[in-house]
Amino acid sequence: xxxxxxxxxxxxxxxxxxxxxxxxxxxxxxxxxxxxxxxxxxxxxxxxxxxxxxxxxxxxxxxxxxxxxxxxxxxxxxxxxxxxxxxxxxxxxxxxxxxxxxxxxxxxxxxxxxxxxxxxxxxxxxxxxxxxxxxxxxxxxxxxxxxxxxxxxxxxxxxxxxxxxxxxxxxxxxxxxxxxxxxxxxxxxxxxxxxxxxxxxxxxxxxxxxxxxxxxxxxxxxxxxxxxxxxxxxxxxxxxxxxxxxxxxxxxxx
Ligand SMILES: [Fe+2]
Numbered sequence: 001x002x003x004x005x006x007x008x009x010x011x012x013x014x015x016x017x018x019x020x021x022x023x024x025x026x027x028x029x030x031x032x033x034x035x036x037x038x039x040x041x042x043x044x045x046x047x048x049x050x051x052x053x054x055x056x057x058x059x060x061x062x063x064x065x066x067x068x069x070x071x072x073x074x075x076x077x078x079x080x081x082x083x084x085x086x087x088x089x090x091x092x093x094x095x096x097x098x099x100x101x102x103x104x105x106x107x108x109x110x111x112x113x114x115x116x117x118x119x120x121x122x123x124x125x126x127x128x129x130x131x132x133x134x135x136x137x138x139x140x141x142x143x144x145x146x147x148x149x150x151x152x153x154x155x156x157x158x159x160x161x162x163x164x165x166x167x168x169x170x171x172x173x174x175x176x177x178x179x180x181x182x183x184x185x186x187x188x189x190x191x192x193x194x195x196x197x198x199x200x201x202x203x204x205x206x207x208x209x210x211x212x213x214x215x216x217x218x219x220x221x222x223x224x225x226x227x228x229x230x231x232x233x234x235x236x237x238x239x240x241x242x243x244x245x246x247x248x249x250x251x252x253x254x
Contacts, residue, residue, distance in 0.1 A: 004102070006024065007020070011171070012066070017206075023102040029051050031055070041073060054071070092118055106120075112150025127165050136173040148241065180218075190228070
């Protein structure tokens, strides 16, 4: 990360994350998916930061409930994929570059969790704000799109560079890990990765951000050919899409 650009990880509600991306040099900030306004406004004030934009990944209320108070305080541009989201005032288009003074994001539409889901990717800095598309060792539930929609969306993330650091919308990592360990008890690789994740969580109280290169190996929903699930797929005659459906359906019941 550029020394001038910082990311504040904000724990919100029960297990949500909002993010404040800010430049110390320019004293400007952007907020992604605010659920609770007060701690965000406090952080901005304490650090003397001028909020220049709010970015929204999708319409679910746990990603948008903080917009109201922030907008009433700051009257900022609120970028969203869906103008039905209250207080959003700039509609994002697919593959649009959003230039925010000290950082540029490509907005990529990735439907599946909802039809209006967008992620924010900064290729220059190798960071992705993924909302509820990919989680560490998991993916969002399919509420509005089809299995194929979500699979195709995750394949777009699969094509990003291994060094991409992902900041997602929820702290679900340990639950996802437990699910995978109970589903694939013979995959010893999960135990090694488990040690890494648990150490990180113990040290920092978060598993954010996480590395896409690791997800390509341990996250079954990406169906990457380097993953530890390839043998299971071939023994059980799954192709990528049928394996994705199998594992997503199992997780829904977990
Ligand atoms: Fe959601």
